[in-house]
Every structure is written in structure tokens, then in C-alpha cells.
Amino acid sequence: MPKYLLLKHYRGAPTAVNDVPMDRWTPEEIDAHMRFMDDFGKRMEASGEYVDAQALAPDGAWVRADDAGTAPVTDGPFAETKDLIAGWYVIDVDGWDRAVELATELSMAPGKDGRPIHEWLEVRPFYGSPTSTGD
Amino acid sequence: MVWFDEATLRPLVPQVIGVLVRRGADFAAAEDAVQEALVDAWRTFGDGDGAGHAPRDLKAWLVTAAWRRFLDVVRAESARSRREVAVDAEPEQGLTEAVDDTLHVFFLCAHPALSPTSAVALTLRAVGGLTTRQVAEAYLVPEATMAQRISRAKRTLSTAALDRPGDLATVRRVLYLVFNEGYTGDVDLAAEAIRLTRQLATLADDPETSGLLALMLLHHARRPARTEDDGTLVPLAEQDRSHWDTDLIAEGVAVLQAALAKEQRGELQLQAAIAALHADARTAGETDWRQIVAWYDELLALTGSPVVRLNRAVALGEADGARAGLAALAEVDPGLPRHRAASAYLHEKDGDLATAARLYAEAAGLATNVAERTHLVRQAARSNQGLSG
Numbered sequence: 001m002p003k004y005l006l007l008k009h010y011r012g013a014p015t016a017v018n019d020v021p022m023d024r025w026t027p028e029e030i031d032a033h034m035r036f037m038d039d040f041g042k043r044m045e046a047s048g049e050y051v052d053a054q055a056l057a058p059d060g061a062w063v064r065a066d067d068a069g070t071a072p073v074t075d076g077p078f079a080e081t082k083d084l085i086a087g088w089y090v091i092d093v094d095g096w097d098r099a100v101e102l103a104t105e106l107s108m109a110p111g112k113d114g115r116p117i118h119e120w121l122e123v124r125p126f127y128g129s130p131t132s133t134g135d
Numbered sequence: 136m137v138w139f140d141e142a143t144l145r146p147l148v149p150q151v152i153g154v155l156v157r158r159g160a161d162f163a164a165a166e167d168a169v170q171e172a173l174v175d176a177w178r179t180f181g182d183g184d185g186a187g188h189a190p191r192d193l194k195a196w197l198v199t200a201a202w203r204r205f206l207d208v209v210r211a212e213s214a215r216s217r218r219e220v221a222v223d224a225e226p227e228q229g230l231t232e233a234v235d236d237t238l239h240v241f242f243l244c245a246h247p248a249l250s251p252t253s254a255v256a257l258t259l260r261a262v263g264g265l266t267t268r269q270v271a272e273a274y275l276v277p278e279a280t281m282a283q284r285i286s287r288a289k290r291t292l293s294t295a296a297l298d299r300p301g302d303l304a305t306v307r308r309v310l311y312l313v314f315n316e317g318y319t320g321d322v323d324l325a326a327e328a329i330r331l332t333r334q335l336a337t338l339a340d341d342p343e344t345s346g347l348l349a350l351m352l353l354h355h356a357r358r359p360a361r362t363e364d365d366g367t368l369v370p371l372a373e374q375d376r377s378h379w380d381t382d383l384i385a386e387g388v389a390v391l392q393a394a395l396a397k398e399q400r401g402e403l404q405l406q407a408a409i410a411a412l413h414a415d416a417r418t419a420g421e422t423d424w425r426q427i428v429a430w431y432d433e434l435l436a437l438t439g440s441p442v443v444r445l446n447r448a449v450a451l452g453e454a455d456g457a458r459a460g461l462a463a464l465a466e467v468d469p470g471l472p473r474h475r476a477a478s479a480y481l482h483e484k485d486g487d488l489a490t491a492a493r494l495y496a497e498a499a500g501l502a503t504n505v506a507e508r509t510h511l512v513r514q515a516a517r518s519n520q521g522l523s524g
Contacts, residue, residue: 023496023515030513031367038365055505 001092002129003051004099006106007122010058012083017118018111025112036109044091044102055087096132099123139180139189141264144173146334148264151197153236160205162243163289166261168208172201173264238338245301245309246292253288254301254309260285263327273322303339307347307403310335314351325355336390345394346404352387353410356380368510372419384414405434424454441468449477457485475501476511483518492518 022030044050061076078084089106093099103121111117125131148169155165176197180189190196244258259270271281301309314328332348360374369375391407409430416422431447434440444467452460460481467474479494495515502508 021496022512023492023499024519025516026520027513027517030509030516034365034367034509057503058500 002095002099003090003092003126004096004129005122005124005126006089006091006099006103007124008086008088008119009122010084010086011080013120013122016111016120018113018115019117020112022111029110029112029114032110032114040106040109041089044089049091049093049098049102051090051092053087053089056085058084058086096125096130099125139176139193143189143193144176145264146330147194147197148173149237149240149262149334150194150233151201152261153233153240154198155201155205156239157232157236158202161293162240163293164205164208165201166289168201168205169197170260170266171204172197175200175204234338237334239300241306241335241338242300242302243292245305246295247299247301247305248291248295249288251309251312253284253291254305255312256281256284257288257292258306258309258331259313259324259327262331265322265327269322273316273324303335303341303344306335307332307344311347311351314354325351325358329355342394342397342399343401343403345390346401346407349387349391349394349407350403350410352383352390353407353414356383356387356414362506366506368506370510371413376417379414384411387411387414400433400437402434402438405430405437409434422453424450428454441471445471445474445477449480452481452484457481461485472501472503473498479511479514479518483514488518488522492522 022033025033041050041053059077061074061078063072063074065071066073089102091099091102093102100123103123107119107121108116109119151172152162152165152169155168156162160168176189176193241258241262244261245254249257256270256274259265259273260267265273267282267285268278270285271278274281310328310332313324313331316324329348329351332344332351336344336348356379357371357374359380360369360376360378362368387407388411391404391411394404395408409427412423412427412430427450428447431443431450435443435447445464448460448463448467450460451463461478464474464478464481469475475494475498479491479498482488482494483491492515495511495518499508499511499515502511
């Protein structure tokens with residue numbers, strides 16, 4: 001079965017419809033969001049489509065070797081303009097349509113005022129996985 | 136006959152490795168031979184007619200099986216290199232020797248030449264008697280990766296100076312690392328760390344090792360109340376104390392009292408004493424913060440640790456009010472992890488919700504795990520809600 005990456009961003013994705021920072025939600029709205037995310041993960045496990053999920057901290061740095069290749073050169077923390085990944089799901093599904101369906105579901109996670117966030121998710125096929133149904 | 140299961144088998148692993156090492160096997164070969172013998176034991180007693188039952192002296196059986204496995208390897212190698220080896224079995228050991236042998240295996244696995252990750256992996260296999268697969272699952276890495284890590288650790292030991300192995304302090308550090316990993320897979324690492332620390336405390340008769348055991352027991356006792364079913368953190372003050380494990384608390388307190396009676400106080404005993412005072416309070420309001428501050432004073436005098444200074448400031452905020460806590464916090468390095476969260480908490484307690492909300496949100500950005508981040512964002516949200524409503 002083909003694998004896809006559903007990528008969440010801290011920054012760099014197009015702005016969500018219901019875009020309010022989480023500390024401006026009510027505690028109950030945060031709880032509802034967390035429950036949704038928990039359920040989403042469990043549903044994917046139950047359907048046999050879950051492979052991996054990881055969350056990344058927002059800090060870190062660019063690193064390369066210096067010209068002699070002996071010492072690290074670092075550039076960080078990341079500038080505010082950087083496209084910043086927050087985490088991902090890896091899913092193993094029937095095809096592109098199902099990957100899009102799951103991303104849509106995830107995008108509907110509840111946010112401020114209990115309304116869906118309509119967050120943008122980046123859906124990326126692993127090599128060997130189609131980006132359309134091929135019809 | 137004795138019941139044959141993991142709980143009977145695993146405590147024997149470091150003892151049997153210790154016997155083989157005393158008989159002249161090098162550690163890496165002894166460790167391999169014992170793993171093989173464990174497989175033999177499962178095959179012989181784990182199913183079939185003798186299911187669930189093992190010989191009365193299971194340890195002697197394992198020593199014989201492991202020694203045979205070891206000799207097979209030695210003979211195969213000596214045949215290849217055309218060398219003759221003379222291997223003689225030694226007489227049965229006395230009790231003191233058995234204790235020394237087992238301690239020696241603890242010390243080897245915490246050898247200062249090993250990186251913390253390697254020491255942890257090797258300890259769980261050679262002292263804990265876990266399989267490579269179990270250790271790999273517990274740390275969420277592929278089994279092949281964990282197998283490499285363990286064999287590299289054993290190679291390091293074979294070239295390291297074995298006359299200077301680890302000591303109780305290095306073993307305690309390794310066990311504390313295992314404890315703090317908690318439980319992610321099938322193996323409950325916190326429970327496993329407690330089992331091994333209990334074993335070490337029995338072998339060593341050392342107040343700081345008892346202090347570590349008490350600290351682990353007292354923390355573990357609160358685990359059922361520390362998170363909700365979905366993983367949400369519940370702060371100490373809001374935990375349902377009826378979910379605390381009173382048996383573990385009683386054991387922790389008893390172990391701690393016996394350790395403190397020896398009058399050789401150390402960092403771990405003092406931390407356990409603070410944990411015991413929390414465990415002793417039937418409600419958060421009954422916590423003896425004044426006594427907790429006194430223990431922190433002693434801990435600070437002993438260690439000079441900035442983290443202790445930070446925790447002391449929060450305790451002082453409970454004992455003498457938020458302003459006193461904030462004044463003490465002003466003396467603490469603001470770059471410390473959790474400084475911002477502590478500051479947010481004390482400002483909230485002082486009634487300054489705007490500052491608290493801002494600091495909680497900043498602290499959330501600095502959190503080192505998802506549960507902590509969610510908790511801090513929720514605290515920020517709660518403070519903002521208090522401001523607007």
C-alpha cells in the first residue's frame with residue numbers, strides 16, 4: 001500500500017480559516033481539540049492505516065560542516081520567516097484519495113469557539129506512491 | 136519445584152553472569168552465554184510437559200547451562216585457532232561471593248567508559264535480564280539498532296580498564312535514567328528501574344541507594360493520578376490523591392526513614408524526604424511547605440544546584456506567599472528550564488493574570504515535551520480567561 005506524509009507546520013503554511021493562537025482559546029476548547037487529536041490517532045490505528053506520528057519542538061538550528069569539514073557551523077535559532085515543521089503523521093493507505101480524505105479530517109480539528117480550524121496540511125507521497133488515482 | 140516465569144528468572148541473570156565471570160569468562164562472552172541459557176530454560180520449562188515449573192535450584196541449572204554454552208564457544212574458537220584451553224569449574228560459592236559477583240555486574244554495566252545510552256541498554260539486558268527486543272521496544276528503536284548498541288557497549292568494556300569499573304554512584308545514575316524514561320512500550324521501565332534499585336539496595340546497604348529507592352517508590356506511587364487517560368498532565372495540587380498507591384508510599388517512607396537513621400545524608404535522601412512530605416499530605420492544602428523549604432535549604436547547602444534554587448523559590452511561594460517566592464526566584468538564573476513556568480505560576484498566585492498568561496505562553500514555547508507544552512498552553516488560556524471574564 002502507498003505511504004503518505006501529512007505534515008503540520010508552525011509557520012509557513014497558508015493561513016488557516018480559524019487562525020487564533022491556542023492560548024486565546026478557552027481551556028475547554030483546548031481539551032476538545034486534544035480529544036479530537038487523540039481520537040484521530042486511535043481511528044487511524046483501528047483502521048490499519050497508521051504508521052508513525054511525531055511532534056517537533058520549535059527550536060533547533062541549521063548546521064553544516066566548515067570549509068575544512070572538521071567543525072560545525074550553526075545558524076539558529078530559526079528566523080521568524082522560516083517555514084517551520086511542527087510534526088507529521090505517516091500513513092499507509094489505499095491511495096491518494098484516501099490520504100486527502102484523512103488530511104481533510106485532520107484539518108477539521110476543533111479550535112476557537114469550537115469551530116473547525118480548517119488548517120492547511122501538506123500531503124506528500126513517498127516515492128512509489130501515486131499523487132492521483134490514475135484514472 | 137519452583138514456579139517458572141519471568142519474575143523468577145530475571146533476578147538470576149546478573150548472578151549467573153557474575154558466576155561465569157568469576158570462573159574466568161570475559162564479561163561479553165558470559166553475557167551472551169547467559170542469554171543463550173535463558174532461551175534453553177524457556178525451551179525446557181516454558182512449555183510442554185514441564186510447563187510453568189523449573190528445578191528447585193534454578194540458578195544452579197542456569198549456571199550449568201550457561202557454562203556449557205560458554206565452553207561450546209570457547210572450544211569452537213580454540214579449534215579454529217588451534218589453541219588448547221584448560222577450563223576448570225570452581226566449587227560452589229558462598230553468599231558473600233554471590234553478592235560481590237552480582238554487584239560487579241551492576242558496576243561493569245555502569246562503567247564510566249560507556250555512554251549513558253549504552254550503559255542503560257546494557258544494564259537492562261545484563262542486569263535486568265530483558266531481551267534485546269524488549270529493550271528496543273521500550274526505547275522505540277529498531278531491534279537491530281539496539282543489538283548494535285549493546286554489542287558496541289560490550290566491545291567498549293572488553294578494552295576498558297576493568298580494574299576501575301563503575302561504582303554505586305554511576306549505577307544509581309543509570310537506574311535513575313531508566314526510571315525517568317517511564318513506560319512507552321510493553322516494558323514498564325519505571326517498574327523495572329524500581330526492581331533493579333531494590334536489588335541494588337539489598338546488595339549494597341548504602342543510604343543514598345536507599346534514598347534513590349525511596350524517591351522512585353514515592354514518585355511511582357503518584358503515577359496513576361499524574362495523567363488523565365488521554366495523557367493530559369495533572370499538576371500535583373489537582374491530583375486525586377485517592378489514586379495514589381498507599382502501599383508504595385508506606386514502603387518508600389519506611390525505606391527513607393531507615394536510610395536517614397544512618398546519619399549520612401545525601402542528595403537523593405533529601406529529595407526523597409521532600410517527596411515523602413508531599414505524599415504525606417491528604418489534601419494539597421495540608422502540605423507542610425515550611426518543612427519542605429527546610430529540606431530544600433539543606434539540599435541547596437549540599438549541592439548548590441540552580442535547579443534546587445528554582446524549586447525552593449516555588450516552595451517558598453507556597454510557605455510565605457507569592458511575593459516571597461518571586462523575590463527568591465529573582466536570585467535564580469532565568470535561563471534555566473522551567474524558570475518561566477515557575478515565574479508564571481507565582482505571578483498567577485500573586486493575582487497578576489496578565490503577566491502570568493504571557494509567561495505561561497512563553498514557557499509553552501520552551502517546553503521539552505508535548506504533554507508539558509499542552510499543560511502550559513492550557514494554563515495560559517486559563518489565565519487569559521480569568522482576565523476577560
